[in-house]
Amino acid sequence: MRALLLLLLLPALSFAQNDMWADDDWDDEEATRSWNGFFEGAFGTRLNDDPLVQNRNTLEDLRWRLESKWQPGKTTISLKADAGYDGIEDDWILDARDLSIAFTVGGEVDFRIGRQVQTWGTGDLVFLNDLFPKDFVSFFAGRDDEYLKAPSDSIRITRYSPVVGIDLSWTPVFEPDVYLTGERFSFFSPLAGGNVAPNPPLSAAEPEHSFSNGEVALRLFRTINGREFAFYAFRGFFKQPTFAPLSSIGASLRQPLGQGLFNAEFVYYDSRDDDNGTDPMLPNDQLRFLLGYEWEVLPRFTIGLQYYLETTLDYAALLDNTPQPQYAPDEHRHLLTNRLTYRAGRDRFTWSLFTFYSPSDHDGYVRPVFTYRHSDTWSVTAGANLFAGRDEHTFFNQLQDASNAYVRVRYNY
């Protein structure tokens, strides 16, 4: 903890507060090359012991973020990197979230090459057509929401057009999710018939690193009178073990409706090596649907509701072939989410409550988060990740012993 305090105090000593309000001190973006970022200390601990994981704490981060942009000529080189120490993994943090070069060809086509975070689709913390890598360990441990999206080394080519925009992302080497390995949180294993926390942590074999195993994601998009239409296609792999080959196609719509926003999205997952669903080791084909509505009920108080359905295809074949039918997913997995957000005091205080509840799995996940923005430089976030359910094998309830509370203190510079 002493190191944490030191790290948090350091910036206050070393960075003078520049007064951008002095009359002739308008920040000239063109003239100055900026260095920004933050220092952050984060601590989280389990609410109950997990008999399988020795460490009661779930988050011990000391983190320094450095962000910069360099714009020689018409290109932009951006850097966003984290350095620090992760006390849970007992290892140094040294991650580039962004290390990319962006430029435009022929005035029409934008290229971005390098390490980058990518997002598309209409869901709020529910992903259908967004098959870019995600970091669920960070999400469940209470790191900033930003860390849910993991970076990948990709080439992104986008052509914007009023007729139809084309967005193409090629990730030459497969980039998996950061998934549950047993190091920080135990997880359910059908083979063991209960939760496990292997040591050394689970490290599943990934698809061979060859260009033919690269991933391609496509989005076609157009906005007509405020209605956003998009069509998606993907060829790559499931992002979690067993990393089975996956292709998908889908579509989405987002538009104003009444005083709020409505969104709908669907996707078809083609598990290419298990077309008829007979291989119990591989995921079956799936259809996924999402409906959402978000509106401001009272000033600064927003409600977002989503209904999500995951339908497993060739379900009879799955039941016929799985050695453990008791752990098989339901044919139709229903999920409801609810996001409540209230902001007060010129946005200095933000209360947020996000709830996942699955009536078919009989489990749920509640994420209360409170943020206090003390100033433009200092902020404090406190929150919890609470998991509960009936059966030990369901997605959220396997994390019951991972339920945790955390606090983060951040200094922005």
Added chain:
Amino acid sequence: MRYTLVSMLTAIALTQGAGAETLDNADEIVARANLAAYYAGADGRSEVRMIISDAQGREQRRQFTVLRRDLDDAGDQSFLVVFSQPSDVRDTVFLVDKHVTREDDRWLYLPGLDLVKRISAGDKRTSFVGAHYFYEDVSGRRPAEDTHELVETSTDFYVLKHVPLDPRSVEFTSYVTWIDRSSFLPMKIDYTNAAGDVYRRVEVIEVIDVEGHPTVTASRVSDLQTGGRTDMQFRNIAYDLGIPADVFTERSLRNPPREWLQRPASR
């Protein structure tokens, strides 16, 4: 720049030199004020900074550049707001497609997640990045959403009272504007709540001439109930730059258009 506020900037070349004329039609005065405050030139850019203060004197600051383009005078228009300060909102981009015949479309780009977030119409009277300004103040309130009554014509101002047609969509029951008779800029706006109290005030502090357009360069919004306020300043203002329509699309959320964001002097 002007964009910001119900009151801000600008123009109307028409009214220059025609200042002696006295108008008595409230709708016509409002139409001219709308043009003056939001439609100077065919397009424009400005750098903006805000100090948001609460009653205890605690301050937050924001700095951003605004680009605007009109489809037609008094018609649809687009705004692009690119934040540069403070560092936790840096590179956040806000895009507005303002419509005369339907609700505006608004998007917010959050660079940390590469997320294009849509903002619902119901949020229009919600604080813009914590300021005492509302989302709606950035692009302007449609004149057709209120009824207008000319209550006084003084030497310097037309004083008008405005009542919302849909009282449930707003937090005020009426507001009064003091519109400068020569520039047609709204110089002061007082909002009255259901209790009959003036609880919110927008004031223009400074106006200068930019390329023939009277332009607001300093303004203030005060919360008269809590004592908080937001001060705004506008600098490096330019009009009629020839900003193309495709600058105001999703493309600029992910790749802010440097060519149009840089200062006019360096163009």
